[in-house]
Amino acid sequence: MSLIKPEQLFLKYSYPCAHVLLEMGSITESKLEELKENVIKNKVMLQSELESLFPAAFRRIKEVAKKMNKTYWNVDVIRKYFLEEHNNYIDERDGGYADFGKTFREFCKVFKGTVVSKNENMLTVVFENQQRNVFSDILPKAEIGDIVTIHQGFAVEKFD
Amino acid sequence: MCLSIPGRIIKIEDETATIDYSGEKRTASTALLKDVTVGDFVIVSAKFVMQKVPEEEAKKTIALWDETDKICNCEK
Numbered sequence: 001m002s003l004i005k006p007e008q009l010f011l012k013y014s015y016p017c018a019h020v021l022l023e024m025g026s027i028t029e030s031k032l033e034e035l036k037e038n039v040i041k042n043k044v045m046l047q048s049e050l051e052s053l054f055p056a057a058f059r060r061i062k063e064v065a066k067k068m069n070k071t072y073w074n075v076d077v078i079r080k081y082f083l084e085e086h087n088n089y090i091d092e093r094d095g096g097y098a099d100f101g102k103t104f105r106e107f108c109k110v111f112k113g114t115v116v117s118k119n120e121n122m123l124t125v126v127f128e129n130q131q132r133n134v135f136s137d138i139l140p141k142a143e144i145g146d147i148v149t150i151h152q153g154f155a156v157e158k159f160d
Numbered sequence: 161m162c163l164s165i166p167g168r169i170i171k172i173e174d175e176t177a178t179i180d181y182s183g184e185k186r187t188a189s190t191a192l193l194k195d196v197t198v199g200d201f202v203i204v205s206a207k208f209v210m211q212k213v214p215e216e217e218a219k220k221t222i223a224l225w226d227e228t229d230k231i232c233n234c235e236k
Binding site (some may be wrong): 099122 | 164166176182192193208213217218221225
């Protein structure tokens with residue numbers, strides 16, 4: 001996990017949001033397919049392309065980096081953003097989150113939970129007294145008992 | 161039309177739900193969330209029904225949305 005590049009880590013966590021971008025009409029179906037292929041193959045995308053697709057996430061990551069006194073395009077900063085700060089931004093109704101209902105805001109948060117069942121490309125993850133079925137496309141190696149993060153309808157990263 | 165806004169299930173056939181968004185109809189799979197019935201308000205992501213939304217909250221969100229005609233954008 002320590003060898004992951006910032007572009008790869010960023011794409012893993014932001015890919016679930018690309019489905020929202022598609023519905024908003026800001027990306028095409030073929031761009032979503034390309035992102036899916038990139039995330040599955042762990043391709044290193046251009047930082048500039050990621051920034052143009054996800055400008056709000058970049059803005060927030062830069063804010064987090066400033067607080068940490070670090071340069072922003074860094075795996076530690078990106079992980080701290082998605083694991084610790086992202087949900088606070090949602091609770092503060094930052095940017096576009098201001099317009100979302102409560103259930104959708106909760107759905108947009110990143111949670112850490114335990115895989116309790118696995119069926120083809122679907123995982124059931126238990127977190128904070130809740131349960132959600134998610135896709136394992138980004139994390140195909142997830143097994144029952146693993147501690148994983150989830151973002152929207154996807155399992156993202158495995159933790160020891 | 162914005163998928164961050166709840167839609168109401170008007171039909172379920174096998175594992176395909178038809179969902180009404182203030183008149184616009186879309187379909188989504190119920191494979192990830194089987195415990196849904198006609199009349200439920202739900203959130204859809206990646207063409208899958210992901211989450212039920214309590215009726216009161218759903219109606220409030222939809223009304224707010226219709227009233228303000230907001231732009232659907234989480235990346236701003």
